[in-house]
Amino acid sequence: MKILTVGLNHNTAEVEVREKLAFEGPKLEEGLLKLKAIPEIEEAVVLSTCNRVEIYTNVKDADKASEAIRAFISEFHGIDDRLLENALYYYRDKDAVRHIFRVASSLDSMVMGEPQILGQFKDAFEFALEKKTTGVLLNKLMRKAISVAKRVRTETRIAENAVSISFAAVELAKKIFTELQEKSVMLLGAGEMAELAAKHLISNGVKEIVVANRTYERGCELAKEMNGRAVRFDEFISEMVHTDIVICSTGAPTYVVTKSQMHTVMKERKQKPVFIIDISVPRNIDPEINDMDNVYLYDIDDLQGVVDTNILERTKEAEKAERIIEEEIETFLRWQSSLDAVPTIIALREKAEAIKKEEIQKLINRIPTLGDKEKKAVEQMATAIINKLIHPPTAALKEDSEDKDSLIATIKRLYGINEKS
Amino acid sequence: MATLTFEIALTLYFAAVITGIIELLKSTKTTSKVMLFLAGIGFFSHTLSIAYRYIAAGHIPISSPHEATSFFSWCIVLLFFLLEIRYKIGLLGSFIMPVVFALMLVSAMLPREIKPLSPVLQSHWLGIHTLFAFLGNAAFALAFGIGIMYLVQEHYVKSKHLGGLFQRLPSLQSLDEINYRLITIGFPLLTIAIITGALWADTAWGSYWRWDPREVWSLITWLIYAIILHARLMAGWRGKRAAVLSIIGFLTILIAFFGIKLLGKGMHIFP
Incomplete structure (x- = not known):
């Protein structure tokens, strides 16, 4: 029983390679069943996302199994073996457990702490359960990984702060307004990042979207794409009276909104708060507007600053998470080694019982005149001897110890117990 | 006990x-x-x-x-x-x-x-008048706490350093709304307290209003909260201004409460 992980992720393989190696749709089932059919492999789980492909297995011999899995990947996806050389990583035993815990807890993710991975991890496990490709060891390991991930999430703040500019904008919007459902957003000018931020706001429930672009036609297109409404660019100031969030990214060389214009807008809005995100460079909104009451203006540098602090925060939290994981690895390994010891204990007892029977039989054959009473006494004595003899090794096997594997091997060797499977 | x-x-x-x-x-x-x-x-x-x-x-x-x-x-x-x-x-x-x-x-x-x-205070008015007054002032005390929370959260958002309590404090809008809600609860209670106080004063002393220090301070408090509500509805004084005013309002209440009770004179002082 050995845990082996073979995989690749965004650090080891380019997206072109990852795409080719993904187990998507029907390929997942096919791949999983084929893996399970490899004689070296006893249990298998396949996790395939856009950032990683990982194969978690319980194998008899890690060397042979590593070879077999690599050959399988190359054959299954029709990829040159050499391409895999640098992409694949292999982890065994404790390292494999650590890697699996880190993946589930999102410590190994491209954006550390991102929450999707745990869901994908659960899906991968459930799929394997459904296809019956897992057994005692992987079931326990996967469940443990999920509980570790949950522990990391509740005990550290690794997933708390936004680490991309558009998410930081959404996070801020949520701390300025109660319900985004009743808010409207205006896109002033269009740009990739502005659109992305707008889309995040929409997916967080923003009610209405208005697009004001210099070229009206382009604005209409964009508005249609986002189920919004287009207005002419020169009308945007009057539109701001009814808009709660403004995302500005025009290519204008100067300020398109000045302080005095903003004063008028705020007066007409009856000072209802407004959140302005100016992601244009050079800036399009007079930064002094931020000094006005109920106006919150963030430019691209401000948002980047928020993101940087959050990333720093996450790195700190990651250290805590790693400590939790180390703790959990120990509990898991203890469980695993107890699992290893049980068959040895049984084998030891069976062996002793067999010797006892054999010797008693020999004695009876040699001295046929023995009465029932004597036979019983001899048998009791023999039982007492074997019990006393196998007690210390049994007790040692049941104990937790660092070098359990070698202990099991030693006991097997000393008592001449052969591997059954 | x-x-x-x-x-x-x-x-x-x-x-x-x-x-x-x-x-x-x-x-x-x-x-x-x-x-x-x-x-x-x-x-x-x-x-x-x-x-x-x-x-x-x-x-x-x-x-x-x-x-x-x-x-x-x-x-x-x-x-x-x-x-x-x-x-x-x-x-x-x-x-x-x-x-x-x-x-x-x-x-x-x-x-x-x-x-x-004292015999003059032995009246049903005692319970009614004071209950309204205390509940009203308690609502203002909470508005004070919410107001401070608003200023703290506003400071985070304005200064663009989103550390500390930023994540755990509620949004600015909810703090502002709760603050407003509390004042709209406290204000009518205070108004009723002043009216019942006047009625009681009439039965006890024969006049509704005697410019007793407590009465004067109540009037000042009442005016402050009236201004908060008025400015909010008419001029859109919300957010930071509302928060600052509700803090000032509660400090006035404290002055009125302790200033008069401990140092001053008048019929709200009970020898």
């Missing part, structure tokens, strides 16, 4: 303040629960202490400065729990329990003997 339960309440409120501070410095899921638990048991004990005094004195125990301050903090805790049930405002306890504890501490330092009520 009144004394013992009062001391227990005081101690538990103090423990709640400490937990509230720990909650601010280092958040764990348990600290806020522990704080609510301590404050809850404290409130229970506090209620008992007021009930004992009620039985002993035979009227609502608000006639000595000790009783009045204690009753005032009781009203604040009551409203705090109602607010907590309704809105579940993160960290509110950390901001409001110190106010409660400070008031309780003042109350603890004042003489506690139960004196017979």
